[in-house]
Amino acid sequence: MAVLQGAWQGQTYEEIAEAYGYSASYLKQGVGPKLWKLLSHALGERGIRKGKEAHQDLGCRDG
Numbered sequence: 001m002a003v004l005q006g007a008w009q010g011q012t013y014e015e016i017a018e019a020y021g022y023s024a025s026y027l028k029q030g031v032g033p034k035l036w037k038l039l040s041h042a043l044g045e046r047g048i049r050k051g052k053e054a055h056q057d058l059g060c061r062d063g
Contacts, residue, residue: 003031 006016013032017024022031 003027003035 002016002020002022003013006013006019011019013027014024016022017027
């Protein structure tokens with residue numbers, strides 16, 4: 001929930017990690033990609049771009 005809330009507020013992974021006590025690499029490499037994949041499936045978004053473009057599509061700043 002922290003990643004989704006932080007992304008909604010325009011935070012970077014580093015800012016989310018600091019605020020919620022996670023490592024940024026854990027959020028970037030584990031939680032974030034899984035969350036965006038689940039959301040894209042739930043929203044019916046086929047062929048959503050991966051990596052930075054996907055995160056930008058979903059309102060995340062790079063970081």
